[in-house]
Amino acid sequence: MSTPEQPDALWRNPEPKKSYDVVIVGGGGHGLATAHYLAKQGITNVAVLERGWLAGGNMARNTTLIRSNYLWDESAAIYEHALKLWEGLEEDLDYPILFSQRGVLNLAHTEQEVRDAVRRVEANRLNGIDAEWLRPDEVAKVCPIVNVSGDIRYPVHGATYQPRAGIAKHDYVAWGFARRADQAGIDLIQDCEVTDFVVDGDRVTGVRTSRGDIGAGTVALCAAGHTSVLLDRLGIRTPLQSHPLQALVSELLEPVHPTIVMSNKVHVYVSQAHKGELVMGAGVDSYNGYGQRGAFHVIERQMAAAVELFPAFARAHLLRSWAGIVDVTPDASPIVGTTPYENVLLNCGWGTGGFKVTPGLGQAFADTIAHGRVHPLLAPFSLDRFVTGALVDEHGAAGVAH
Amino acid sequence: MQLIPCPWCGPREQTEFHYGGQADVAYPDDPAALTDEQWAHFVFFRDNPKGPFAERWFHSAGCRTWFRAVRDTRTYAFLPGSSA
Numbered sequence: 001m002s003t004p005e006q007p008d009a010l011w012r013n014p015e016p017k018k019s020y021d022v023v024i025v026g027g028g029g030h031g032l033a034t035a036h037y038l039a040k041q042g043i044t045n046v047a048v049l050e051r052g053w054l055a056g057g058n059m060a061r062n063t064t065l066i067r068s069n070y071l072w073d074e075s076a077a078i079y080e081h082a083l084k085l086w087e088g089l090e091e092d093l094d095y096p097i098l099f100s101q102r103g104v105l106n107l108a109h110t111e112q113e114v115r116d117a118v119r120r121v122e123a124n125r126l127n128g129i130d131a132e133w134l135r136p137d138e139v140a141k142v143c144p145i146v147n148v149s150g151d152i153r154y155p156v157h158g159a160t161y162q163p164r165a166g167i168a169k170h171d172y173v174a175w176g177f178a179r180r181a182d183q184a185g186i187d188l189i190q191d192c193e194v195t196d197f198v199v200d201g202d203r204v205t206g207v208r209t210s211r212g213d214i215g216a217g218t219v220a221l222c223a224a225g226h227t228s229v230l231l232d233r234l235g236i237r238t239p240l241q242s243h244p245l246q247a248l249v250s251e252l253l254e255p256v257h258p259t260i261v262m263s264n265k266v267h268v269y270v271s272q273a274h275k276g277e278l279v280m281g282a283g284v285d286s287y288n289g290y291g292q293r294g295a296f297h298v299i300e301r302q303m304a305a306a307v308e309l310f311p312a313f314a315r316a317h318l319l320r321s322w323a324g325i326v327d328v329t330p331d332a333s334p335i336v337g338t339t340p341y342e343n344v345l346l347n348c349g350w351g352t353g354g355f356k357v358t359p360g361l362g363q364a365f366a367d368t369i370a371h372g373r374v375h376p377l378l379a380p381f382s383l384d385r386f387v388t389g390a391l392v393d394e395h396g397a398a399g400v401a402h
Numbered sequence: 403m404q405l406i407p408c409p410w411c412g413p414r415e416q417t418e419f420h421y422g423g424q425a426d427v428a429y430p431d432d433p434a435a436l437t438d439e440q441w442a443h444f445v446f447f448r449d450n451p452k453g454p455f456a457e458r459w460f461h462s463a464g465c466r467t468w469f470r471a472v473r474d475t476r477t478y479a480f481l482p483g484s485s486a
Contacts, residue, residue, distance in 0.1 A: 228450035228451075228452075238447065239447050240450050241423075242475070286420075287475075288423075288455060289478055290452045290476050291476055291477060296403070297416070297417050
Protein backbone atom coordinates (compact mmCIF):
# COMPACT_ATOMS: atom_id res chain seq x y z
CA MET A 1 0.00 0.00 0.00
CA SER A 2 1.61 3.25 -1.08
CA THR A 3 0.83 6.76 0.01
CA PRO A 4 0.68 9.46 -2.65
CA GLU A 5 3.66 11.62 -3.58
CA GLN A 6 2.54 15.10 -2.57
CA PRO A 7 3.26 18.10 -4.76
CA ASP A 8 3.87 21.47 -3.07
CA ALA A 9 0.21 22.42 -3.41
CA LEU A 10 -2.88 20.49 -4.45
CA TRP A 11 -4.97 23.60 -5.04
CA ARG A 12 -4.68 27.36 -5.47
CA ASN A 13 -5.47 29.74 -2.65
CA PRO A 14 -7.45 32.35 -4.62
CA GLU A 15 -8.92 35.70 -3.58
CA PRO A 16 -12.72 35.63 -3.72
CA LYS A 17 -14.29 37.09 -6.87
CA LYS A 18 -17.22 39.54 -6.68
CA SER A 19 -19.75 36.86 -7.51
CA TYR A 20 -20.23 33.27 -8.59
CA ASP A 21 -22.99 31.27 -10.26
CA VAL A 22 -22.90 28.88 -7.30
CA VAL A 23 -21.61 29.51 -3.79
CA ILE A 24 -21.16 26.40 -1.66
CA VAL A 25 -21.01 27.20 2.06
CA GLY A 26 -18.76 24.70 3.80
CA GLY A 27 -15.51 23.21 2.52
CA GLY A 28 -15.84 19.78 4.08
CA GLY A 29 -16.36 16.50 2.29
CA HIS A 30 -19.87 17.31 1.10
CA GLY A 31 -18.99 20.81 -0.13
CA LEU A 32 -15.88 19.64 -1.97
CA ALA A 33 -17.65 16.62 -3.48
CA THR A 34 -20.51 18.84 -4.65
CA ALA A 35 -17.94 21.14 -6.29
CA HIS A 36 -16.29 18.21 -8.05
CA TYR A 37 -19.54 16.88 -9.45
CA LEU A 38 -20.66 20.40 -10.48
CA ALA A 39 -17.44 20.64 -12.49
CA LYS A 40 -18.30 17.32 -14.16
CA GLN A 41 -21.60 18.91 -15.20
CA GLY A 42 -19.66 21.81 -16.75
CA ILE A 43 -20.51 24.28 -13.98
CA THR A 44 -17.25 25.86 -12.84
CA ASN A 45 -18.04 29.47 -11.89
CA VAL A 46 -18.28 28.16 -8.36
CA ALA A 47 -16.78 29.05 -4.97
CA VAL A 48 -16.49 26.81 -1.94
CA LEU A 49 -16.34 29.01 1.18
CA GLU A 50 -14.76 27.49 4.28
CA ARG A 51 -14.56 29.31 7.60
CA GLY A 52 -11.51 27.32 8.75
CA TRP A 53 -9.27 25.13 6.63
CA LEU A 54 -10.46 22.69 3.99
CA ALA A 55 -11.93 19.49 5.42
CA GLY A 56 -10.95 20.43 8.98
CA GLY A 57 -14.33 19.84 10.63
CA ASN A 58 -16.20 16.56 10.68
CA MET A 59 -14.33 15.43 7.56
CA ALA A 60 -11.14 15.34 9.64
CA ARG A 61 -12.83 13.84 12.69
CA ASN A 62 -15.02 11.01 11.43
CA THR A 63 -14.26 7.31 11.64
CA THR A 64 -14.51 6.72 7.85
CA LEU A 65 -17.02 3.86 7.87
CA ILE A 66 -18.65 3.29 4.50
CA ARG A 67 -21.66 0.98 4.15
CA SER A 68 -25.16 0.96 2.67
CA ASN A 69 -27.05 -1.59 4.80
CA TYR A 70 -29.88 0.75 5.81
CA LEU A 71 -33.43 -0.48 6.37
CA TRP A 72 -35.71 1.74 4.31
CA ASP A 73 -35.77 1.98 0.51
CA GLU A 74 -35.08 5.73 0.55
CA SER A 75 -31.90 5.39 2.63
CA ALA A 76 -30.71 2.21 0.95
CA ALA A 77 -31.00 3.97 -2.43
CA ILE A 78 -28.85 7.00 -1.58
CA TYR A 79 -26.25 5.10 0.46
CA GLU A 80 -25.93 2.34 -2.16
CA HIS A 81 -25.62 5.03 -4.86
CA ALA A 82 -22.75 6.42 -2.79
CA LEU A 83 -21.12 3.02 -2.27
CA LYS A 84 -21.13 2.36 -6.02
CA LEU A 85 -19.40 5.73 -6.56
CA TRP A 86 -16.85 4.90 -3.83
CA GLU A 87 -16.01 1.74 -5.79
CA GLY A 88 -14.88 3.85 -8.76
CA LEU A 89 -13.72 6.96 -6.93
CA GLU A 90 -9.95 6.45 -7.14
CA GLU A 91 -10.20 6.32 -10.94
CA ASP A 92 -12.60 9.27 -11.06
CA LEU A 93 -10.38 11.45 -8.85
CA ASP A 94 -7.13 10.00 -10.24
CA TYR A 95 -5.97 10.02 -6.64
CA PRO A 96 -5.44 7.22 -4.11
CA ILE A 97 -8.01 7.20 -1.29
CA LEU A 98 -7.09 3.84 0.30
CA PHE A 99 -10.66 2.55 -0.06
CA SER A 100 -10.63 -0.88 1.52
CA GLN A 101 -13.77 -3.03 1.27
CA ARG A 102 -13.18 -5.16 4.34
CA GLY A 103 -16.84 -5.62 5.28
CA VAL A 104 -18.92 -4.63 8.30
CA LEU A 105 -20.46 -6.82 11.00
CA ASN A 106 -23.44 -5.39 12.89
CA LEU A 107 -23.72 -7.57 15.99
CA ALA A 108 -27.01 -8.67 17.55
CA HIS A 109 -27.03 -9.38 21.30
CA THR A 110 -30.72 -9.94 22.08
CA GLU A 111 -33.61 -11.87 20.53
CA GLN A 112 -35.17 -8.59 19.41
CA GLU A 113 -31.92 -7.46 17.81
CA VAL A 114 -31.75 -10.78 15.97
CA ARG A 115 -35.25 -10.27 14.57
CA ASP A 116 -34.48 -6.66 13.57
CA ALA A 117 -31.17 -7.65 11.99
CA VAL A 118 -32.63 -10.51 9.95
CA ARG A 119 -35.38 -8.18 8.77
CA ARG A 120 -32.77 -5.64 7.70
CA VAL A 121 -30.79 -8.30 5.82
CA GLU A 122 -33.92 -9.25 3.88
CA ALA A 123 -34.76 -5.60 3.18
CA ASN A 124 -31.19 -4.99 1.98
CA ARG A 125 -31.37 -7.97 -0.39
CA LEU A 126 -34.64 -6.72 -1.88
CA ASN A 127 -32.79 -3.46 -2.57
CA GLY A 128 -29.91 -5.25 -4.29
CA ILE A 129 -27.50 -4.66 -1.41
CA ASP A 130 -25.10 -7.41 -0.37
CA ALA A 131 -26.17 -8.60 3.06
CA GLU A 132 -25.92 -11.84 4.98
CA TRP A 133 -27.00 -13.10 8.38
CA LEU A 134 -24.13 -14.86 10.20
CA ARG A 135 -24.36 -17.18 13.20
CA PRO A 136 -21.84 -16.67 16.03
CA ASP A 137 -19.44 -19.32 14.65
CA GLU A 138 -19.59 -17.60 11.26
CA VAL A 139 -18.95 -14.23 12.93
CA ALA A 140 -15.80 -15.72 14.47
CA LYS A 141 -14.62 -16.85 11.03
CA VAL A 142 -14.94 -13.30 9.63
CA CYS A 143 -13.45 -11.66 12.74
CA PRO A 144 -11.59 -14.13 15.01
CA ILE A 145 -10.93 -11.58 17.78
CA VAL A 146 -14.61 -10.96 18.59
CA ASN A 147 -15.67 -12.68 21.80
CA VAL A 148 -18.50 -15.02 20.73
CA SER A 149 -18.44 -17.09 23.91
CA GLY A 150 -21.67 -17.41 25.87
CA ASP A 151 -20.32 -16.18 29.20
CA ILE A 152 -20.29 -12.43 28.63
CA ARG A 153 -22.95 -9.97 29.74
CA TYR A 154 -24.39 -9.56 26.23
CA PRO A 155 -23.47 -12.66 24.21
CA VAL A 156 -23.19 -12.33 20.42
CA HIS A 157 -26.25 -14.08 18.94
CA GLY A 158 -25.17 -13.36 15.38
CA ALA A 159 -24.50 -10.46 13.03
CA THR A 160 -25.45 -8.91 9.76
CA TYR A 161 -22.55 -8.82 7.31
CA GLN A 162 -22.07 -6.49 4.36
CA PRO A 163 -18.86 -7.59 2.61
CA ARG A 164 -18.69 -4.50 0.33
CA ALA A 165 -18.59 -2.08 3.27
CA GLY A 166 -15.23 -0.54 4.07
CA ILE A 167 -13.10 2.35 5.16
CA ALA A 168 -11.16 5.03 3.26
CA LYS A 169 -8.52 7.59 4.15
CA HIS A 170 -10.65 10.63 4.87
CA ASP A 171 -7.97 13.27 4.24
CA TYR A 172 -7.07 11.77 0.87
CA VAL A 173 -10.76 11.74 -0.09
CA ALA A 174 -11.06 15.45 0.73
CA TRP A 175 -7.80 16.31 -1.03
CA GLY A 176 -8.80 14.27 -4.07
CA PHE A 177 -12.09 16.14 -4.43
CA ALA A 178 -10.44 19.51 -3.71
CA ARG A 179 -7.69 18.93 -6.29
CA ARG A 180 -10.18 17.99 -9.00
CA ALA A 181 -12.46 20.96 -8.24
CA ASP A 182 -9.46 23.32 -8.29
CA GLN A 183 -8.19 21.88 -11.57
CA ALA A 184 -11.61 22.62 -13.09
CA GLY A 185 -11.27 26.28 -12.07
CA ILE A 186 -13.47 26.25 -8.99
CA ASP A 187 -12.28 28.63 -6.23
CA LEU A 188 -11.69 26.98 -2.86
CA ILE A 189 -11.60 29.87 -0.39
CA GLN A 190 -10.43 29.18 3.17
CA ASP A 191 -10.58 31.46 6.24
CA CYS A 192 -13.82 32.80 4.80
CA GLU A 193 -16.70 32.55 7.26
CA VAL A 194 -20.22 33.21 6.01
CA THR A 195 -21.81 35.47 8.62
CA ASP A 196 -25.04 36.51 6.91
CA PHE A 197 -26.96 36.60 3.65
CA VAL A 198 -27.96 39.40 1.28
CA VAL A 199 -31.69 38.90 0.83
CA ASP A 200 -33.91 40.39 -1.89
CA GLY A 201 -37.52 39.24 -1.45
CA ASP A 202 -37.59 35.45 -1.70
CA ARG A 203 -34.09 35.27 -3.19
CA VAL A 204 -30.67 35.41 -1.63
CA THR A 205 -28.41 37.44 -3.90
CA GLY A 206 -25.20 36.91 -2.00
CA VAL A 207 -23.43 36.01 1.20
CA ARG A 208 -21.72 38.27 3.71
CA THR A 209 -18.38 36.82 4.74
CA SER A 210 -15.36 37.63 6.87
CA ARG A 211 -13.69 38.51 3.54
CA GLY A 212 -16.45 40.75 2.20
CA ASP A 213 -19.72 40.27 0.32
CA ILE A 214 -19.81 37.66 -2.43
CA GLY A 215 -22.67 37.55 -4.95
CA ALA A 216 -24.33 34.20 -5.63
CA GLY A 217 -26.70 32.83 -8.26
CA THR A 218 -27.39 29.77 -6.12
CA VAL A 219 -26.37 29.18 -2.51
CA ALA A 220 -25.79 25.57 -1.47
CA LEU A 221 -25.42 24.99 2.27
CA CYS A 222 -23.06 22.16 3.29
CA ALA A 223 -22.28 23.38 6.80
CA ALA A 224 -23.13 20.26 8.88
CA GLY A 225 -23.11 21.14 12.61
CA HIS A 226 -23.21 24.89 11.94
CA THR A 227 -26.22 24.77 9.60
CA SER A 228 -28.58 26.08 12.29
CA VAL A 229 -26.36 29.11 12.88
CA LEU A 230 -26.67 30.00 9.17
CA LEU A 231 -30.39 29.22 8.91
CA ASP A 232 -31.09 31.43 11.94
CA ARG A 233 -29.87 34.36 9.79
CA LEU A 234 -32.51 33.44 7.20
CA GLY A 235 -35.26 32.83 9.76
CA ILE A 236 -35.61 29.17 8.71
CA ARG A 237 -36.37 26.75 11.53
CA THR A 238 -35.41 23.06 11.36
CA PRO A 239 -35.48 20.13 13.78
CA LEU A 240 -31.64 20.00 13.75
CA GLN A 241 -29.81 19.65 17.06
CA SER A 242 -26.00 19.95 17.07
CA HIS A 243 -24.24 17.50 19.38
CA PRO A 244 -20.62 16.67 20.16
CA LEU A 245 -19.64 13.26 18.75
CA GLN A 246 -16.39 11.79 20.01
CA ALA A 247 -14.03 9.27 18.48
CA LEU A 248 -10.66 7.93 19.50
CA VAL A 249 -7.68 5.92 18.33
CA SER A 250 -5.32 3.52 20.05
CA GLU A 251 -1.57 3.39 19.60
CA LEU A 252 -0.38 1.62 16.43
CA LEU A 253 -0.80 -2.15 16.54
CA GLU A 254 0.01 -5.05 14.23
CA PRO A 255 -2.93 -5.94 11.94
CA VAL A 256 -5.33 -7.83 14.22
CA HIS A 257 -8.77 -6.67 13.12
CA PRO A 258 -9.72 -7.66 9.55
CA THR A 259 -13.14 -6.01 9.28
CA ILE A 260 -15.41 -3.42 10.93
CA VAL A 261 -17.51 -4.39 13.95
CA MET A 262 -20.48 -2.37 15.19
CA SER A 263 -22.63 -3.10 18.20
CA ASN A 264 -25.70 -1.04 19.04
CA LYS A 265 -26.35 -2.91 22.26
CA VAL A 266 -23.02 -2.59 24.05
CA HIS A 267 -22.50 0.62 22.11
CA VAL A 268 -19.22 0.82 20.29
CA TYR A 269 -17.80 0.33 16.82
CA VAL A 270 -14.25 -0.55 15.92
CA SER A 271 -12.09 -0.79 12.82
CA GLN A 272 -8.34 -0.82 12.34
CA ALA A 273 -6.90 1.90 10.13
CA HIS A 274 -4.26 1.20 7.50
CA LYS A 275 -1.51 2.55 9.72
CA GLY A 276 -2.51 0.17 12.53
CA GLU A 277 -4.42 2.24 15.07
CA LEU A 278 -7.77 0.95 16.30
CA VAL A 279 -10.41 3.54 15.43
CA MET A 280 -13.42 3.59 17.73
CA GLY A 281 -16.57 5.57 18.17
CA ALA A 282 -19.96 5.38 19.82
CA GLY A 283 -22.92 7.68 20.32
CA VAL A 284 -23.19 11.44 20.71
CA ASP A 285 -22.83 13.31 23.99
CA SER A 286 -26.36 13.90 25.24
CA TYR A 287 -26.46 17.68 25.24
CA ASN A 288 -26.30 20.21 22.41
CA GLY A 289 -22.80 21.55 21.93
CA TYR A 290 -20.62 23.42 19.47
CA GLY A 291 -17.40 22.95 21.45
CA GLN A 292 -15.80 20.13 19.39
CA ARG A 293 -15.15 18.27 22.61
CA GLY A 294 -17.11 15.86 24.75
CA ALA A 295 -17.16 14.30 28.21
CA PHE A 296 -14.73 11.58 29.25
CA HIS A 297 -17.35 9.29 30.79
CA VAL A 298 -18.69 8.75 27.26
CA ILE A 299 -15.24 7.51 26.18
CA GLU A 300 -14.99 5.37 29.32
CA ARG A 301 -18.26 3.60 28.50
CA GLN A 302 -17.26 2.83 24.94
CA MET A 303 -13.91 1.48 26.12
CA ALA A 304 -15.75 -0.86 28.49
CA ALA A 305 -17.89 -2.03 25.57
CA ALA A 306 -14.86 -2.51 23.33
CA VAL A 307 -13.00 -4.59 25.90
CA GLU A 308 -16.08 -6.76 26.48
CA LEU A 309 -16.30 -7.55 22.77
CA PHE A 310 -12.55 -7.69 22.12
CA PRO A 311 -10.71 -9.05 25.18
CA ALA A 312 -7.46 -8.74 23.17
CA PHE A 313 -7.74 -4.93 23.34
CA ALA A 314 -7.64 -4.82 27.14
CA ARG A 315 -4.01 -3.67 27.23
CA ALA A 316 -4.11 -1.37 24.20
CA HIS A 317 -3.44 2.26 25.04
CA LEU A 318 -5.70 5.11 24.10
CA LEU A 319 -3.61 7.52 22.04
CA ARG A 320 -5.98 10.43 21.55
CA SER A 321 -9.64 11.34 21.40
CA TRP A 322 -11.44 14.24 19.78
CA ALA A 323 -14.92 15.41 18.82
CA GLY A 324 -16.83 16.90 15.92
CA ILE A 325 -20.19 18.68 15.84
CA VAL A 326 -22.92 16.56 14.32
CA ASP A 327 -26.31 17.86 13.19
CA VAL A 328 -28.84 15.28 14.33
CA THR A 329 -32.47 14.98 13.19
CA PRO A 330 -35.43 13.30 14.94
CA ASP A 331 -35.56 10.39 12.44
CA ALA A 332 -31.77 9.93 11.99
CA SER A 333 -32.12 10.82 8.31
CA PRO A 334 -30.73 13.89 6.53
CA ILE A 335 -32.51 17.05 5.42
CA VAL A 336 -31.74 17.89 1.80
CA GLY A 337 -33.59 20.02 -0.71
CA THR A 338 -35.29 23.34 -1.18
CA THR A 339 -35.95 26.16 1.28
CA PRO A 340 -38.43 29.04 1.34
CA TYR A 341 -35.73 31.00 -0.55
CA GLU A 342 -35.91 29.81 -4.14
CA ASN A 343 -32.15 29.81 -4.79
CA VAL A 344 -30.99 28.46 -1.42
CA LEU A 345 -30.51 24.69 -1.24
CA LEU A 346 -30.10 22.80 1.97
CA ASN A 347 -27.87 19.80 2.75
CA CYS A 348 -27.64 18.92 6.42
CA GLY A 349 -28.79 16.53 9.11
CA TRP A 350 -26.47 13.67 8.14
CA GLY A 351 -25.71 13.58 11.83
CA THR A 352 -23.23 10.93 12.79
CA GLY A 353 -23.03 9.32 9.35
CA GLY A 354 -22.26 11.85 6.61
CA PHE A 355 -18.85 10.59 5.49
CA LYS A 356 -20.10 7.41 3.84
CA VAL A 357 -22.46 9.30 1.55
CA THR A 358 -19.90 11.90 0.42
CA PRO A 359 -19.67 11.00 -3.29
CA GLY A 360 -23.35 10.04 -3.55
CA LEU A 361 -24.52 13.26 -1.96
CA GLY A 362 -22.02 15.31 -3.97
CA GLN A 363 -23.24 13.82 -7.24
CA ALA A 364 -26.97 14.09 -6.47
CA PHE A 365 -26.69 17.55 -4.86
CA ALA A 366 -24.66 18.89 -7.81
CA ASP A 367 -27.27 17.43 -10.16
CA THR A 368 -29.96 19.20 -8.10
CA ILE A 369 -28.12 22.52 -8.42
CA ALA A 370 -27.46 22.04 -12.13
CA HIS A 371 -31.02 21.14 -13.10
CA GLY A 372 -33.02 23.29 -10.69
CA ARG A 373 -35.01 20.35 -9.30
CA VAL A 374 -34.32 18.00 -6.43
CA HIS A 375 -32.62 14.78 -7.54
CA PRO A 376 -35.00 11.79 -7.08
CA LEU A 377 -32.61 10.11 -4.64
CA LEU A 378 -32.73 13.19 -2.39
CA ALA A 379 -36.46 13.97 -2.72
CA PRO A 380 -37.56 11.81 0.27
CA PHE A 381 -35.34 13.85 2.59
CA SER A 382 -37.15 17.20 2.33
CA LEU A 383 -37.64 19.42 5.37
CA ASP A 384 -41.37 19.10 4.65
CA ARG A 385 -41.43 15.47 5.85
CA PHE A 386 -41.64 16.62 9.47
CA VAL A 387 -44.96 18.26 8.60
CA THR A 388 -46.37 15.52 6.35
CA GLY A 389 -45.23 12.75 8.67
CA ALA A 390 -43.30 10.88 5.94
CA LEU A 391 -40.32 10.29 8.22
CA VAL A 392 -37.49 7.96 7.19
CA ASP A 393 -36.81 6.37 10.56
CA GLU A 394 -33.31 4.95 10.47
CA HIS A 395 -32.51 4.81 14.17
CA GLY A 396 -32.04 1.04 13.86
CA ALA A 397 -29.59 1.10 10.98
CA ALA A 398 -27.96 4.32 12.12
CA GLY A 399 -27.54 2.57 15.42
CA VAL A 400 -24.53 3.26 17.56
CA ALA A 401 -23.83 6.15 15.19
CA HIS A 402 -23.60 5.51 11.48
CA MET B 403 -16.18 15.55 35.25
CA GLN B 404 -18.43 18.50 34.62
CA LEU B 405 -20.60 19.51 37.56
CA ILE B 406 -24.21 20.45 36.95
CA PRO B 407 -25.94 22.78 39.44
CA CYS B 408 -29.07 21.05 40.72
CA PRO B 409 -31.28 23.66 42.43
CA TRP B 410 -32.00 21.20 45.30
CA CYS B 411 -28.74 19.27 45.69
CA GLY B 412 -26.17 21.76 44.52
CA PRO B 413 -23.38 20.88 42.06
CA ARG B 414 -23.32 17.17 41.18
CA GLU B 415 -21.52 15.10 38.55
CA GLN B 416 -22.88 15.10 35.01
CA THR B 417 -23.52 11.33 35.01
CA GLU B 418 -26.27 11.82 37.61
CA PHE B 419 -28.34 13.82 35.12
CA HIS B 420 -30.51 13.19 32.10
CA TYR B 421 -30.75 15.83 29.37
CA GLY B 422 -34.20 17.14 28.50
CA GLY B 423 -33.52 19.47 25.58
CA GLN B 424 -34.87 22.97 25.06
CA ALA B 425 -36.79 24.50 27.98
CA ASP B 426 -40.01 26.50 27.83
CA VAL B 427 -41.68 24.46 25.07
CA ALA B 428 -45.27 24.65 26.25
CA TYR B 429 -47.90 22.06 25.35
CA PRO B 430 -50.37 23.81 23.02
CA ASP B 431 -53.48 25.19 24.74
CA ASP B 432 -55.75 23.70 22.08
CA PRO B 433 -53.84 20.93 20.23
CA ALA B 434 -56.77 20.08 17.96
CA ALA B 435 -56.79 23.62 16.59
CA LEU B 436 -53.18 23.41 15.35
CA THR B 437 -52.35 23.06 11.66
CA ASP B 438 -50.04 20.18 10.66
CA GLU B 439 -47.23 22.69 10.36
CA GLN B 440 -47.82 24.13 13.83
CA TRP B 441 -47.99 20.62 15.28
CA ALA B 442 -44.72 19.67 13.54
CA HIS B 443 -43.06 22.72 15.04
CA PHE B 444 -44.29 21.75 18.51
CA VAL B 445 -43.21 18.10 18.19
CA PHE B 446 -39.97 18.28 16.19
CA PHE B 447 -38.61 21.81 15.77
CA ARG B 448 -36.30 23.18 18.46
CA ASP B 449 -33.85 26.04 18.74
CA ASN B 450 -30.21 25.08 18.23
CA PRO B 451 -28.23 28.18 19.22
CA LYS B 452 -24.46 28.53 19.38
CA GLY B 453 -24.34 30.34 22.71
CA PRO B 454 -26.64 30.53 25.77
CA PHE B 455 -29.44 27.93 25.63
CA ALA B 456 -32.23 27.46 28.19
CA GLU B 457 -32.57 23.72 28.80
CA ARG B 458 -34.41 21.13 30.89
CA TRP B 459 -32.34 18.78 33.06
CA PHE B 460 -33.47 15.82 35.17
CA HIS B 461 -31.48 14.87 38.28
CA SER B 462 -32.29 11.22 37.60
CA ALA B 463 -29.75 9.65 39.99
CA GLY B 464 -30.36 12.22 42.74
CA CYS B 465 -33.44 14.08 43.91
CA ARG B 466 -35.29 13.33 40.64
CA THR B 467 -36.23 16.95 40.08
CA TRP B 468 -36.71 18.38 36.62
CA PHE B 469 -35.27 21.88 36.44
CA ARG B 470 -34.36 24.62 34.01
CA ALA B 471 -30.84 25.98 33.49
CA VAL B 472 -29.06 28.15 30.95
CA ARG B 473 -25.86 26.69 29.49
CA ASP B 474 -23.53 28.08 26.83
CA THR B 475 -23.32 25.54 23.99
CA ARG B 476 -19.87 26.85 22.96
CA THR B 477 -18.16 26.33 26.33
CA TYR B 478 -20.72 23.98 27.99
CA ALA B 479 -20.57 26.26 31.08
CA PHE B 480 -23.77 26.73 33.07
CA LEU B 481 -24.60 30.39 33.61
CA PRO B 482 -24.26 31.13 37.33
CA GLY B 483 -27.58 31.33 39.11
CA SER B 484 -29.56 30.12 36.10
CA SER B 485 -30.82 26.81 37.56
CA ALA B 486 -34.32 26.86 38.92
